[in-house]
Amino acid sequence: MARVIGHIDLDYFYAQVEEVENPSIKDRPVVVCVFSGRTEDSGVVSTSNYKARALNVKSGMPIVAAKKKLADHDPVIIEMEHEKYEVVSERVMDLVSERVDVFEKAGIDEAFFDLTTSAKGDYSAAAKIAQGIKDAILQNEGLICSVGLGRSKVVAKLGSDSAKPGGLMTVLPELTEAFLGPLPVTRLYGVGPKTAAVLDEIGVKTVEGLSRTDPVLLERRFGRKLGSYLLMAASGTDTDPVLANLEPTQFSRIVTLRHDTRNIRDVLGQLAEGMTSLQAKLVNSGKSFRTISAIGILTDLSTRTKSKTFDTPIKDPALIKESALALFSDLVKSTDKDLRRVGFRVSELSDSMNQRSLSEFLQKGR
Numbered sequence: 001m002a003r004v005i006g007h008i009d010l011d012y013f014y015a016q017v018e019e020v021e022n023p024s025i026k027d028r029p030v031v032v033c034v035f036s037g038r039t040e041d042s043g044v045v046s047t048s049n050y051k052a053r054a055l056n057v058k059s060g061m062p063i064v065a066a067k068k069k070l071a072d073h074d075p076v077i078i079e080m081e082h083e084k085y086e087v088v089s090e091r092v093m094d095l096v097s098e099r100v101d102v103f104e105k106a107g108i109d110e111a112f113f114d115l116t117t118s119a120k121g122d123y124s125a126a127a128k129i130a131q132g133i134k135d136a137i138l139q140n141e142g143l144i145c146s147v148g149l150g151r152s153k154v155v156a157k158l159g160s161d162s163a164k165p166g167g168l169m170t171v172l173p174e175l176t177e178a179f180l181g182p183l184p185v186t187r188l189y190g191v192g193p194k195t196a197a198v199l200d201e202i203g204v205k206t207v208e209g210l211s212r213t214d215p216v217l218l219e220r221r222f223g224r225k226l227g228s229y230l231l232m233a234a235s236g237t238d239t240d241p242v243l244a245n246l247e248p249t250q251f252s253r254i255v256t257l258r259h260d261t262r263n264i265r266d267v268l269g270q271l272a273e274g275m276t277s278l279q280a281k282l283v284n285s286g287k288s289f290r291t292i293s294a295i296g297i298l299t300d301l302s303t304r305t306k307s308k309t310f311d312t313p314i315k316d317p318a319l320i321k322e323s324a325l326a327l328f329s330d331l332v333k334s335t336d337k338d339l340r341r342v343g344f345r346v347s348e349l350s351d352s353m354n355q356r357s358l359s360e361f362l363q364k365g366r
């Protein structure tokens, strides 16, 4: 059966989340920034919407430079709130992973998936499933994303890139070489600036050029592992499987409240069951956590989170319920709106006997 691999990537992710939260900014350039705090405007651009990109704003650019480019265009400058995007990311990842055979998160806004079994190797069946994923994300979160389907991870990733923004690109196995060939080699997954510089030196510009390069030369310049990977990537014959994420990095529970409310007793009552199962999950997995967060989705669908980070990893599951009251009180105080959905998350998970506690243990023993 033909392998069917997918890659999904949310479009202009942080900036799009801001637009969904506040649709009135949609027609203006939106720039999400990381302020370093040294001076009022020091820091860099995290990402921006397509309006801002059309005016040459780029990720990583100093905020001052972005402001200059947008001076006459009524820009919206927003401070990055990582927690907020994490919550949205988690919900989107759930929507995807429920609909695919194997799911591998590859970043805050992207994932690989395998549809070989459920599509029975048929690309038009896979495209229907992929469209269903896109629809679900749009319906539930109001977010657009791009998806690529192909016979390998490299092909799928290039497919989602080419589908941006908002598209679905199916690269049929028999058309793989024709699709890959003309692309600049710098677009290949795994080709960073260093590799790109060497490829440039030996005169390789396109993926097709790379696929015709002498394997011996590639091995000499890149070593055997990278050399053979590059050749396989260039022909779309890389064989890496989609690997289900085995090691969780966080556990969370989110529930929709029976009525919108800002009454804390009510919130905690309806979350109780979720928190108990979260505690059980923590105990069963033998994990400790360092950060604990209360999550609230308000009636206007914006998200508020309040977190607490402990100095050392915490094993005691009772601390989850103990922290809930304080965190939700803070959260409710931060808004005058009612809550529609509420959740709880423990993150920065580590194995209970981790590096740090092991060294503490050893030191105490001496």
Ligand code: DCP
Binding pocket: 009, 010, 011, 012, 013, 014, 015, 045, 046, 047, 048, 059, 060, 108, 109, 164, 165
């Ligand atoms: N990000 C960041 N700094 C960077 C690159 C990215 O903070 N230099 C953050 C903001 C992005 C998110 O990671 O929204 C996802 O990165 P992507 O590279 O997928 O970029 P976008 O989703 O913003 O845009 P695109 O539509 O090109 O995917």
Ligand code: CA
Binding pocket: 009, 010, 011, 012, 013, 109
């Ligand atoms: Ca993205």
Ligand code: CA
Binding pocket: 009, 010, 107, 109, 110
């Ligand atoms: Ca991405």
